[in-house]
Amino acid sequence: MKNRLKVLRAERDWSQADLADRLEVSRQTINALETGKYDPSLPLAFKIARLFEQPIESIFDDGQA
Amino acid sequence: MTATSSSPKLNRARIAQGVAGLIVGGGLGYLIGRVIKQGRIDVSDLTWSDNVAVLIAVMLFVAGTVLVAATFSKRLAARVIDPASDRPARPAQIVFYRQQAVVLALSGVMMAAPVVARVLSQPLSGQLAAAVMAAIVGLFLLQTLLNLSVWTRADEMIRQMVGEAGAVCFWVLQGALFLWAAAEKLELVPALTAWDMMTILMGFYLVISSVISVRRGLA
Numbered sequence: 001m002k003n004r005l006k007v008l009r010a011e012r013d014w015s016q017a018d019l020a021d022r023l024e025v026s027r028q029t030i031n032a033l034e035t036g037k038y039d040p041s042l043p044l045a046f047k048i049a050r051l052f053e054q055p056i057e058s059i060f061d062d063g064q065a
Numbered sequence: 066m067t068a069t070s071s072s073p074k075l076n077r078a079r080i081a082q083g084v085a086g087l088i089v090g091g092g093l094g095y096l097i098g099r100v101i102k103q104g105r106i107d108v109s110d111l112t113w114s115d116n117v118a119v120l121i122a123v124m125l126f127v128a129g130t131v132l133v134a135a136t137f138s139k140r141l142a143a144r145v146i147d148p149a150s151d152r153p154a155r156p157a158q159i160v161f162y163r164q165q166a167v168v169l170a171l172s173g174v175m176m177a178a179p180v181v182a183r184v185l186s187q188p189l190s191g192q193l194a195a196a197v198m199a200a201i202v203g204l205f206l207l208q209t210l211l212n213l214s215v216w217t218r219a220d221e222m223i224r225q226m227v228g229e230a231g232a233v234c235f236w237v238l239q240g241a242l243f244l245w246a247a248a249e250k251l252e253l254v255p256a257l258t259a260w261d262m263m264t265i266l267m268g269f270y271l272v273i274s275s276v277i278s279v280r281r282g283l284a
Contacts, residue, residue, distance in 0.1 A: 017152065025220040027147055032222060032281045041221050 002061045006034045008052050023047055089127055106184050114264040115180045121267055122177035129170025136163040161218055164211050171208040175201050176267065179260075226281060230274040237273075238266060 009019050009030075016034070020027040023044065032038035040048065049056045101108055135145040139153035146154060146162050154162075182197045183189050216224065242262070248254040278284040 015151075017150065025222070027150065028281070028283050029220050029222040031149075032283075035282055037280065037282045038222050038225075044221060 001039045002036060002063065003033065004059050004061075005030070005048070008054075008059065009034075022051055085131075086127075089131075093123065093127075107187060108184060111180065111184070112258075112261070114258070114261040115183075117268060118176050118260070118264045119180050121264070121271065122173040122175075122180075124173070124271075125169050125176065126173025129166045129168070129173060132166030133163055133170065136166065157218075161215065164215050168208055168211050168215060171204050171211075175204050175208070222281065226274070226277050226283075229277050230270060233273050233277075234266065234270050238269060 005019075009016070014022075016030040017027045020030045023030070025044070029038065033040060045056050045060060049059055052059060100106055132145060136142045136154075136159045139159065142154040142159050142162065143150040143152060146158060178197055178201055182193060186193050216227070219227075245254060245257065249256055275284060
């Protein structure tokens, strides 16, 4: 699944570690999310959406839209 | 700016880890070889599974011990936990990874103990066997507690990876076990011992969990 995590993070000038701290996950998880190697659980997707104050579908794209 | 997996900083860390592994592994192999050559220990009746189990045990113990040692320095711990890290490890991270490291080291000790006891004491007395088994059970309980603690504090990707590795191991090995058991019943293949099967399971689990880690970009 594609996502805009890297762009959203860069807009805020956050490092992967900064975002990991805010989401309470490891930096490796952020890296895996950004590189499309891991799809987040629904609770983590909601947490990401709340953190960036955007709807989930504007951050994640499952290619079906 | 966060380093990516192809950064020179990361590559240097990996090369350093590889060189350290070669030095430790080579040194250990040389020492064991010398002891065997001098006839101080008799390894002539070790089976293939004993040899593989000890190899895995040494790998686990060395990896665990190195990681435990690294956690005593916040900067070094951060680099070992995450080579791309540019800040010291936090206390919670240190405790988490130290527990993981102890789990690894304990796995190594428990796997090596039965083989080492047999090699060092021939013939193996009932008393020593019972004492070694009691120690293994104690370590196993301690390791289970630490494993549960690590699981409860791991993030969702780590939990998913552990679950995936467990699922792959179960489906592949239960199939392989069935086929081997059927062939064994038909007297087409030699019988496997519980120790053989445990060694295959551990080796396979380590390979599968490494593959899953690489796929997630962790290795």
